[in-house]
Each structure stands twice: as C-alpha cells, then as structure tokens.
Amino acid sequence: xxxxxxxxxxxxxxxxxTTTADPLFAHGVGWFVWVVVVIKVLVAFAVLLVSVMxxxxxERKVISDMQSRIGPNRAGPWGLLQTxxxxxxxxxxxxxxxxxxxxxxxxxxxxxxxxxxxxxxxVIPVGGIISIxxxxxxxxxxxxxxxxxxxxxxxxxxxxxxMLAGWASGSKYPLxxxxxxxxxxxxxEAALGMTVVTVVLISGTLSTRGIVQxxxxxxxxxxxxxxxxxPFVLFMVSITAELTRPPFDLTEADSELVGGFNTEYSSIRFxxxxxxxFMNTITMSAVVVTLFLGGPDGPVPRFIPTSDVWMxxxxxxxxxxxxxxxxxxxxxALPRLRYDQLMDLGWKRLIPLTLGWLMIVAAVVVWHWWGxxxxxxxxxxxxxxxxxxxVGTERQPQPGGPTSVGRKIVxxxxxxxxxxxxxxxxxxxxxxxxxxxxSGTPAAPGTPGAPAGGAG
Amino acid sequence: xxxxxxxxxxxxFLGGFKLTFEHLARPRVTRQYPDEKKPKQPRQHxxxxxxxxxxxxxxxxxxxxxxxxxPADCIYVRGLxxxxxHPVSPGERYGFVYEINYLRCIHCDLCVEACPTEAITxxxxxxxSFTNRSDAIYTRDELLVDDDGRPKHLPWEDWREGDDRLxxxxxxxxxxxxxxxxxxxxxxxxxxxxGVRAPEGGQSAYRDDAATGTLPLREVLExxxxxxxxxxxxxxxxxxxxxxxxxxxxxxxxxxxxxxxLRELRAARSARKASAxxxxx
Numbered sequence: 209x210x211x212x213x214x215x216x217x218x219x220x221x222x223x224x225x226t227t228t229a230d231p232l233f234a235h236g237v238g239w240f241v242w243v244v245v246v247i248k249v250l251v252a253f254a255v256l257l258v259s260v261m262x263x264x265x266x267e268r269k270v271i272s273d274m275q276s277r278i279g280p281n282r283a284g285p286w287g288l289l290q291t292x293x294x295x296x297x298x299x300x301x302x303x304x305x306x307x308x309x310x311x312x313x314x315x316x317x318x319x320x321x322x323x324x325x326x327x328x329x330x331v332i333p334v335g336g337i338i339s340i341x342x343x344x345x346x347x348x349x350x351x352x353x354x355x356x357x358x359x360x361x362x363x364x365x366x367x368x369x370x371m372l373a374g375w376a377s378g379s380k381y382p383l384x385x386x387x388x389x390x391x392x393x394x395x396x397e398a399a400l401g402m403t404v405v406t407v408v409l410i411s412g413t414l415s416t417r418g419i420v421q422x423x424x425x426x427x428x429x430x431x432x433x434x435x436x437x438x439p440f441v442l443f444m445v446s447i448t449a450e451l452t453r454p455p456f457d458l459t460e461a462d463s464e465l466v467g468g469f470n471t472e473y474s475s476i477r478f479x480x481x482x483x484x485x486f487m488n489t490i491t492m493s494a495v496v497v498t499l500f501l502g503g504p505d506g507p508v509p510r511f512i513p514t515s516d517v518w519m520x521x522x523x524x525x526x527x528x529x530x531x532x533x534x535x536x537x538x539x540x541a542l543p544r545l546r547y548d549q550l551m552d553l554g555w556k557r558l559i560p561l562t563l564g565w566l567m568i569v570a571a572v573v574v575w576h577w578w579g580x581x582x583x584x585x586x587x588x589x590x591x592x593x594x595x596x597x598x599v600g601t602e603r604q605p606q607p608g609g610p611t612s613v614g615r616k617i618v619x620x621x622x623x624x625x626x627x628x629x630x631x632x633x634x635x636x637x638x639x640x641x642x643x644x645x646x647s648g649t650p651a652a653p654g655t656p657g658a659p660a661g662g663a664g
Numbered sequence: 665x666x667x668x669x670x671x672x673x674x675x676x677f678l679g680g681f682k683l684t685f686e687h688l689a690r691p692r693v694t695r696q697y698p699d700e701k702k703p704k705q706p707r708q709h710x711x712x713x714x715x716x717x718x719x720x721x722x723x724x725x726x727x728x729x730x731x732x733x734x735p736a737d738c739i740y741v742r743g744l745x746x747x748x749x750h751p752v753s754p755g756e757r758y759g760f761v762y763e764i765n766y767l768r769c770i771h772c773d774l775c776v777e778a779c780p781t782e783a784i785t786x787x788x789x790x791x792x793s794f795t796n797r798s799d800a801i802y803t804r805d806e807l808l809v810d811d812d813g814r815p816k817h818l819p820w821e822d823w824r825e826g827d828d829r830l831x832x833x834x835x836x837x838x839x840x841x842x843x844x845x846x847x848x849x850x851x852x853x854x855x856x857x858x859g860v861r862a863p864e865g866g867q868s869a870y871r872d873d874a875a876t877g878t879l880p881l882r883e884v885l886e887x888x889x890x891x892x893x894x895x896x897x898x899x900x901x902x903x904x905x906x907x908x909x910x911x912x913x914x915x916x917x918x919x920x921x922x923x924x925x926l927r928e929l930r931a932a933r934s935a936r937k938a939s940a941x942x943x944x945x
Contacts, residue, residue, distance in 0.1 A: 274685070276687055276694075277693070278692050537684060541677070541680035541681045542677060
C-alpha cells in the first residue's frame with residue numbers, strides 16, 4: 209500500500225497542521241481536516257446515489273439480456289436515465305398515508321432503512337492512502353477501529369426499518385412481509401456474524417482498513433483463499449438473505465404478499481425503500497470485496513505499477529461490479545425459496561457449517577495440529593447432525609398417528625379425518641344410513657338434520 | 665453414497681445459471697413495435713376491402729350473403745337496383761349500404777368464402793384504433809378500394825411504406841370452385857394495384873405423407889416460416905441437427921416397430937407350426 213503523492217493543490221499547499229484527515233477526529237481537529245471530511249462525505253454521498261441509479265439500470269438491463277429482452281432503452285442513451293425518470297415520477301405521485309397507520313413510525317421507517325445503507329459505506333476502503341502535501345488521508349470516509357462491527361450493527365438496524373414499516377402500515381400484507389423479513393434477517397445474521405468472525409480471526413483486527421491491509425500480498429493472501437472458499441460462499445449466501453434479494457426475497461414476494469412490507473408506501477417514501485434496497489446491494493458487495501477479496505488491491509502487488517492512486521480504486525470498482533452482476537444473475541436464475549426451506553437452510557445448514565468452520569480456523573490459528581483435530585471433530589459432528597436431521601425428516605407416518613404434509617408433521621386433529629373435510633362433531637342421530645350418503649337422503653321428520661358439509 | 669447423490673441433486677440448480685448466462689449472447693426476441701414492424705404473415709386476416717373490376721365497376725352485387733353468413737353479425741348490407749343510365753356494378757343490383765362493425769368482427773373470413781363475386785376480401789391491415797364506437801363502423805366509402813385498386817389509407821390507420829403490399833390478396837381457404845387443390849393455378853382475380861399475384865407453394869391437396877408423417881404441421885412448415893417465428897433451437901445449423909435427430913429417432917422407432925411385428929409374426933407362425941406338429945403326432 210504505497211502512499212503516493214499527488215500534485216499539491218496551490219490552495220491546499222498553504223495549509224499546515226494535522227497529518228491525518230480523519231472524520232473521527234482521532235488525530236485532532238483543524239479546519240483542513242474539516243474541509244477534507246466534508247469533501248469526503250459529499251463525494252461518497254454523491255457517488256453512492258449515482259451508483260444506485262446505475263445499479264438499477266444495470267440490473268434491469270442484465271436481467272433483460274438474460275431473458276432475451278431489451279429492457280429500458282427509451283430514456284437517455286441505452287435507457288441510462290430510466291431510473292431518473294422513474295424517480296422523478298415517484299416524486300410527483302400522491303403521498304398516501306393509510307388511515308390506520310401509526311403515522312410517526314410510518315414516516316420514520318423509510319429513513320431507518322436508508323440510513324444504515326449509507327452508513328455502512330463510510331467504512332469501506334475504496335482506495336489506498338494518499339497524501340496531499342504532507343497530509344495523508346485514506347480513500348474511505350472513516351476508519352473506526354471497530355469498522356466491521358459497525359457494518360454488522362447497521363445491517364441489524366436495517367431490520368428495524370423493514371419491521372417498523374410493516375407494523376406501522378396497519379395492514380395485513382405488510383405485517384406478514386415484515387414478520388418474514390425480521391425472522392429471515394435475524395436467522396441469517398448469526399451465520400453472517402460467524403463468517404465475519406473467521407475473517408477477523410485471521411486478520412487480527414476489526415478495522416476494515418486493517419482487514420484489507422492484511423490481504424495485500426496478492427491473490428494468495430486474500431481471505432477468499434486463506435480461509436478456504438467455504439466462508440466466502442457462506443457469507444455470500446447469508447448476505448443475499450440479509451439483503452432479501454432473490455432467491456431469498458420472501459419479504460416482498462410479489463406473488464404472495466402483494467409487495468411485502470412496503471405495500472402501503474407510495475411516492476417518495478416508497479422510493480426511499482427502493483433506494484435503500486439497491487444501496488444495500490452495492491454496499492454489501494463492497495463489504496464482500498473488503499472482507500474476502502482484498503478490497504482495493506490488485507491480484508498481484510503492483511500489478512500495474514503506473515498509478516498507485518487510481519488503480520486501487522479501479523480494482524475495487526471492478527470487483528464490486530462482479531458481485532453486482534452475481535446478484536442480478538442469482539435473480540435471473542433461481543426461483544424464490546419456500547419459507548420453511550429458507551429457515552432450514554439458515555438454521556440447519558449455514559449456522560452449523562459456519563460454526564464448524566469457525567472452530568477449524570480458530571484451531572489452526574492457535575496450532576496446526578489442533579486444526580487437524582478440529583477437522584476430525586467437525587466431520588464427526590457434521591455426520592451426527594446430518595443423521596439427526598435425517599431421522600427428523602424421514603419419519604414415516606404411523607397409521608392412526610400424525611400425518612406428514614411435505615416435511616412437516618401435522619397433527620391429525622388439524623387435518624380432519626378422511627377426504628370429506630372436518631369430521632362431524634356430534635354423531636348423526638338419524639337412524640338412516642350413516643356416513644356421507646346421509647346428507648343426500650332426506651332426513652326423517654322429527655330428527656335434526658344430518659350434519660351436511662355446508663349446512664351448518 | 666446417498667450423500668453424494670443428494671449433493672448432485674441439490675446442485676441441479678446450477679443449470680439455471682448456465683442457461684441464463686447463455687441467454688446473454690442470444691438474440692433478443694423483443695421487437696420495437698411502433699418503430700419497427702414485423703412482416704405480416706402471408707395469410708394474415710386484417711380489415712376488409714370492397715373490390716372493383718378493372719373498369720372501375722364495383723364487384724359487390726348486394727346479395728347480402730356475407731351478412732347472412734357472418735357469425736358475429738357485424739356486416740350490414742342493403743342492395744339497390746342499379747340505376748340503368750350509370751350502373752355501379754355489372755349485375756342487377758349493387759351494395760347501396762355496406763357497413764362492417766370492427767368492434768364485432770372476428771376476422772373469420774366466412775364473408776370472403778361466401779361472396780360469389782370476390783367483392784369482399786380481407787387485407788392484412790389491422791393497425792387502426794378509434795376513440796368512439798361509431799368510428800369503428802367502416803362504411804362503404806371507406807371499404808372500397810381506390811381507382812388503383814388499393815385500399816384507402818384512412819387517417820386513423822397506421823400505414824407504412826409497403827404495408828399494403830399483397831394486401832388485397834386472397835384469403836380464401838378454398839378456390840372459388842370449392843376445390844382445395846389449386847396449386848399452381850391462379851384461381852383469383854388480379855390485385856388491381858399490383859397485378860395478378862402468383863400462386864403460393866404448398867397450399868394444395870397434394871400430400872407427402874412419407875415426408876411429413878405425423879409431424880405437427882408447424883414443424884413441417886418451419887422451412888417456410890420467417891426466421892423469428894421459428895423457435896430459437898430450431899434455426900440454422902442447430903435446427904438441421906435437431907431435425908436430423910428427430911427423423912433418426914422416428915426411423916429408429918419405426919424400425920423397432922417393424923422388428924417387433926416381425927418377431928410376433930414369427931412367434932405366431934412357429935406356435936402354429938408347433939401346435940400343428942403336436943396334433944399331427
């Protein structure tokens with residue numbers, strides 16, 4: 209991570225003072241620091257917004273290509289301004305407030321889901337460290353020592369946005385969507401956190417800059433390789449679930465829940481949810497790049513040695529773009545999971561796997577032979593777990609016992625007996641032929657009518 | 665090895681990734697409709713025209729057969745005796761009122777079949793829209809071809825250059841004589857604007873069962889269809905390979921059937937022989 213010097217701006221060269229422009233003001237506050245911080249924040253904000261616009265366009269174009277369609281091509285060259293047109297349209301739509309909504313929370317929720325998406329991006333290192341006439345600063349908005357914890361905390365807060373939106377709408381579909389969303393996000397957060405812990409274990413730091421610097425030795429030092437591919441795959445799966453993107457988009461399952469938690473939202477509030485969703489996609493792709501693919505580092509140290517300022521940024525953008533493409537690809541290729549499949553995957557596969565891998569990595573970090581032992585333990589435990597699941601799912605229904613529907617055991621009382629619906633609660637008192645035929649024959653006068661299916 | 669086969673089954677979804685990625689390179693099926701139009705099918709049923717003879721006389725004789733046959737009841741005709749000094753049609757009467765309601769018409773072409781003088785035919789023009797119900801009723805003046813024999817270009821119809829080519833063409837399922845076999849014979853009068861249209865190939869009673877077998881008609885006709893109407897997998901070299909595979913498969917099945925039949929016959933014969941021997945003994 210060579211610190212390069214770019215040509216000093218005449219105005220900046222007059223400044224003297226602190227050495228590091230840090231928005232956390234760990235190295236003191238000066239007006240130069242203020243200027244740099246404001247510029248960084250503004251640039252990051254603008255870039256993020258523009259990239260969201262481009263991401264929506266990119267997603268629509270790529271998914272059209274994958275479905276042999278053309279996609280947006282009317283607004284601007286290649287339809288690039290389509291998102292802008294949609295956004296403008298949304299601005300001028302009526303802002304509906306449902307009568308039964310909890311208005312304060314209803315208005316708060318979109319910002320609650322947008323803000324974390326913005327804040328996560330602040331800790332992402334997008335480039336190297338540059339210095340302007342003696343003042344060095346990092347190409348990232350802030351580098352707190354607990355950087356990766358901030359990512360986890362913010363992604364948890366994003367759950368509140370979704371949950372409160374669904375709850376405050378005063379409507380059933382948003383509520384169902386929100387319940388699904390919170391259950392899903394909380395389930396997958398466990399796996400997500402544990403894969404992050406494996407990264408932290410091997411990097412020895414929580415700072416995102418530190419994690420990137422620990423991978424600066426080229427491809428073989430990237431956490432993708434160093435940790436074995438598995439944590440990366442697990443992280444990708446759980447982050448896709450965390451983002452509620454397809455195939456885990458149960459929260460807004462259009463075909464089942466109308467629109468999910470944002471059904472009652474319209475106008476700019478709806479646009480904010482949309483913005484947050486795509487911003488999250490971008491920031492999480494950036495997080496993956498940071499944690500597993502060396503962030504702004506090239507595949508080999510000094511791969512193209514001409515520019516130490518711009519090349520890291522370009523590497524970072526390229527890698528992020530690959531993941532954005534993968535997200536779109538997932539959406540094009542995979543159908544949505546069923547809810548029980550989602551929970552199975554989260555609790556029965558991902559969490560045990562991440563736990564096992566975390567154990568192995570921890571053991572290897574301590575002593576290599578402990579690692580071997582951990583592998584043996586993990587394999588044995590995995591086999592036992594698999595057997596336990598098999599016993600649970602392959603249980604055959606006993607005659608007279610509970611009946612199985614799909615993989616779930618359903619009590620007989622809930623199903624009713626036989627194919628004709630619920631069993632009669634009172635035995636038919638009529639002396640005429642019992643059973644289903646009774647409803648077809650005229651009941652004898654004086655006796656109460658036979659309990660026909662729809663008569664009650 | 666249950667675990668491995670389970671894993672293999674679990675990984676079947678990867679095929680979806682392959683397919684969607686392949687689609688990136690495939691041609692798009694979307695057509696930018698108002699900007700570019702698809703060539704019309706040779707026998708597309710569009711709006712009607714009322715034809716004239718070369719001398720400008722109308723072909724319609726006001727017989728109302730079209731109105732009688734119309735299943736949607738969308739044609740309204742009233743005939744009138746030709747004025748003796750300047751007749752409108754060569755016959756006794758002519759179509760004085762002729763109206764077609766395009767909110768009802770289903771373009772079944774039964775009126776065309778019924779017409780004894782080929783006065784009414786269907787063009788391929790279908791791109792028109794209205795803003796009220798009365799506009800949807802085309803009157804005689806609007807339906808009549810102009811002096812060149814071409815359909816009138818009405819202001820609410822979307823026409824482009826060449827859209828009216830081959831449009832006064834003849835959408836009859838049968839020849840006027842009623843025979844389906846009119847391949848190579850021009851059994852229709854000329855399109856006044858463009859001259860007599862050449863007969864089309866393949867529209868005859870001639871059947872090549874050996875070649876077509878029991879294939880769906882669409883597959884037989886694929887060689888004659890526009891490229892875009894053929895499924896992607898059946899186009900070009902890939903299509904040839906596919907057709908060869910299909911025919912090989914069919915021949916194999918046929919061969920197998922014949923073999924089975926032969927075996928059955930032989931078995932039956934030997935059984936007969938055996939029983940004859942047994943009874944003879």
